[in-house]
Amino acid sequence: MQKRHFIDIAIKWLFFGAAATSVMVLLGIFGMLLFNGVKAFAHISLAEFFFSSNWNPSAYGKPSYGILAMLTSTFLVTLGAMLLAVPLGVGAATYLAQVATEKTRLILKPVIELLAAIPSVVVGFIGIVMVGPFIARVFGLSNGLTALNGAILLAVMSLPTIITVAEDAIRSVPNSFKEASYSLGANQWTTLIKVVLPAAYSGIIAAIILGMGRAIGETMTVLMATGNALAMPRGFFDPVRTMTATIAIELGEVPYGTTHYYSLFAVGALLFLISLVVNLLAENLAGRYRYKL
């Protein structure tokens, strides 16, 4: 009796430890980013950091640390990716969940999920040798490595996430809603637009936000395919350098303990915060979309 009691308690703590470890890792990472990032502001003003578009930390004499250009770049590339991926992704999810026969679905779904398995460096490679030159030719640009190139590639990369989550949301709309709609004389199209998709609304939003999180955090693809220009982008046809790309490029060569070093942590902490907010938002919405049956 005593022994069994002991085992119960031991197992409970064992599992608690496993769960706690991942939380500790998360907190540890955030703490590390924040701890190092804050040090940057001993020499940089918050106003300069957030509102200057001039990033030149290794300039002799007067270095500058404005992230506005890369923040804009990240925003621009993500926005472009979503403009492409959302209609495509939600359309595909709707098709899979409502229109396709079971047989078609069983073939298409794994194929779409396979899209997520392509390494980002391969996507970046395709961006450099195929999509970029194609964009340059179509729009008459001298260089195809632009925000648009990154947006297209990131759209492809976030599609599996959007499709999988949105399809799940659409499929979880109770059949009874559809039956009610049909029994009132609605056809399949009307039922889809007026009943099924609105009912899956918050799940679809969650899917979009998760796809967005994927796009914001992606590094290798944008590093390879967007041209890495530090200037403030004026539109989709300009080369850009995102926050992720900046960290990846500079952190390897920065002297340890300098303001430049700490400022990259500050950029990382900001990126972490953005992803965190995006994920919390998605989590919150995703939890709400399932109908209690």
Added chain:
Amino acid sequence: MKPKLAVRNLHLHYGTKEVLKGIDLDVPENNIVALIGPSGCGKSTLLRAMNRMHDLNPEAKVKGKILLDDDDIYAPGKDVVAVRRKIGMVFQKPNPFPKSIFDNIAYGLKIAGENNKQKLHAIVERTLRSSYLWEEVKDDLDKSALSLSGGQQQRLCIARAVAVEPEVLLMDEPCSALDPISTARIEELMLELKKQYTIVIVTHNMQQAQRVADLTAFMYFGEVIEFAPTRQLFDAPQMELTANYLSGNFG
């Protein structure tokens, strides 16, 4: 008298399993016909065949005819949407859309092309009154229909079905998820509705069949065993199977 709805030699297969084995049934106008029988006897399946709900299931194969005013709803090339507009349905579990009370009722009218705000309001009020729900919800028409109680939701679903003015109303155990008071209100409503509509109801509740139905059909394993005026079927069943079922020997 010519029946409003007539089922003629109806067979239905799910894959290879025969669920309805040659059903014949006449539903007279402005009557309530109850379908009773043990679980799995095919009564819900028959009801759903009456407005072609089985079209959604590629496994289901229907043979035979169902005539609405002598017009076969399964005739080739028949417009299913038009059929369902004439034959409405209320389901076992209340299934209001996750929309406002107003939009739930207006949905069927809007998809039929009615956009006149005043007219919509008038119809919403009239149908909510006719389902005895108006007094309870008149100040909350913009509230989500999901905030209503189960009994209110089911009356809303009836109002929603009635709003498009069908000719026949199919009800699939409409009270099975409700408390006795809500059930009483819905039965009262059915008796009121039959003045304008023809109603077919599936029910597990023998008392309910006796309270509301003019005619009752007893089904067993995909066949109609006995179909007679309700009083007669319950007081003096002609078939032994019916008598056994009604006295609770199986079911």
